[in-house]
Amino acid sequence: MKVLIEYYDKDVLKNIVAPLTLRPDKVIYLYDRGMEDMNVFRSLHNCFQKSMPHVIVEHYPVDISSVEKLRAATCRVVERYGGENCTLELTGGSELMMIAGYKAGMETGIRMVHTDLVQRCITDIETDEKIADTVTLTLENFIDAKGACFMGESHRPPRPEKYESINKMAQYLFRHLKEWKPTCSWLQTVASRGLPHELHIESRREIHMKSGRPVAPDDGVLMEFQENGFIENLELEKNWIQFDFCTMEDKQYGINYGVWLELYVYVAADSSGVFDDVKLGTMIDWDAYDGLKIGGNEIDVMLMDDSLPVFISCKLRDADTAALNELLIAKKRLGGWFSKGVIVTYSREKQEKTGTYERCKELGLEMLDERDILAPDFRERLVRTIREHDLVNLKWKKV
Numbered sequence: 001m002k003v004l005i006e007y008y009d010k011d012v013l014k015n016i017v018a019p020l021t022l023r024p025d026k027v028i029y030l031y032d033r034g035m036e037d038m039n040v041f042r043s044l045h046n047c048f049q050k051s052m053p054h055v056i057v058e059h060y061p062v063d064i065s066s067v068e069k070l071r072a073a074t075c076r077v078v079e080r081y082g083g084e085n086c087t088l089e090l091t092g093g094s095e096l097m098m099i100a101g102y103k104a105g106m107e108t109g110i111r112m113v114h115t116d117l118v119q120r121c122i123t124d125i126e127t128d129e130k131i132a133d134t135v136t137l138t139l140e141n142f143i144d145a146k147g148a149c150f151m152g153e154s155h156r157p158p159r160p161e162k163y164e165s166i167n168k169m170a171q172y173l174f175r176h177l178k179e180w181k182p183t184c185s186w187l188q189t190v191a192s193r194g195l196p197h198e199l200h201i202e203s204r205r206e207i208h209m210k211s212g213r214p215v216a217p218d219d220g221v222l223m224e225f226q227e228n229g230f231i232e233n234l235e236l237e238k239n240w241i242q243f244d245f246c247t248m249e250d251k252q253y254g255i256n257y258g259v260w261l262e263l264y265v266y267v268a269a270d271s272s273g274v275f276d277d278v279k280l281g282t283m284i285d286w287d288a289y290d291g292l293k294i295g296g297n298e299i300d301v302m303l304m305d306d307s308l309p310v311f312i313s314c315k316l317r318d319a320d321t322a323a324l325n326e327l328l329i330a331k332k333r334l335g336g337w338f339s340k341g342v343i344v345t346y347s348r349e350k351q352e353k354t355g356t357y358e359r360c361k362e363l364g365l366e367m368l369d370e371r372d373i374l375a376p377d378f379r380e381r382l383v384r385t386i387r388e389h390d391l392v393n394l395k396w397k398k399v
Helices: 012-022 039-049 067-081 095-108 139-145 160-175 177-192 219-227 248-254 259-271 321-335 355-362 370-374 378-398
Strands: 003-007 026-032 056-062 086-089 111-116 121-124 130-133 149-153 200-204 231-236 240-245 276-285 299-305 308-315 340-345 366-368
Touching: 003 012, 003 067, 003 095, 012 039, 012 111, 012 121, 012 130, 012 139, 012 321, 026 039, 026 067, 039 056, 039 139, 056 067, 067 086, 067 095, 086 095, 095 111, 139 149, 139 276, 139 299, 139 321, 160 177, 160 219, 160 259, 160 370, 177 200, 177 219, 177 248, 219 231, 219 240, 240 248, 248 259, 259 276, 259 299, 259 308, 259 378, 308 321, 321 340, 321 355, 340 370, 340 378, 355 366, 366 378, 370 378
Parallel strands: 003 026, 003 086, 026 056, 086 111, 308 340, 340 366
Antiparallel strands: 111 121, 121 130, 149 276, 200 240, 231 240, 276 299, 299 308
């Protein structure tokens, strides 16, 4: 295929699936002449170039309020490149664009195709013949197409051989949050007094935080850390405690109160074998072209489910409206309507059908709460929540 004609759409999925699948030499976008940000086409070119290094991306403004002007603009593009060289893809854009595109296609006789985002295939509009199954997208495809870039991870993902230990430790901490909170505060305070890369910890049992409040760790929590291989050489004396973190990652996990829910969700998602591109603590620079490296809000767990991005927010406490809004913004910013958001909160929001839970449903987000987190089949519940949410939303969007 030489030239693929597209109608630009606000949803990134509609802009990238057909080009990445059909791999044309040139992609031409017709877009609303009222658009001001031309960096979107630079971003699309960057997205395509990684798998099609010689691809050319062009874009032309059109009056999207007139079917006749849209039809004429499409016909001019076809005339310029020759009908035998062009394919018109009718998936993105407004309703008027679809009408104008079909009229132009019938007039010029070029091939017209449609991308079915539910069945994940591209078909010929005139014959209903399946041309190709759509490619499997990666998180990088979405990031590139939105003009963003990864800035790294706030926490290094654990190795698979560590998954069992993380699950055991996390489950223990979830059931002993009352003891974990002061223990974490003690660990944070003591660790801050040493060198950043120092693994050895030793201190009086009771210390004072910067606020002046006394704090002491729970022996049971520390012994559980040693039992699961996160610390070693633990010595518990009446007024003194010392031990060594096994690795720097273990130290980072040990001084972060909420990371254990993020780890627990990450391990469940990654070990399920169902999802692709599972990432932990992802930082994203939402504008890769402004010359500044500025990260937006951290996304706790990010993954791909059959070419659709999923955002998971983890809260080792009650959820609130701010947490829902933060998740919704990230979801819309990267994947648009064709993405999913799940909040995992150690609370009883869903069980008690609180206002926050009702708001979560109104926003099209899914929620897992304390009962789900503590369930032996948490991994299956997570997978089911993402997959069922996916099916319902995509069927609705198709209609």
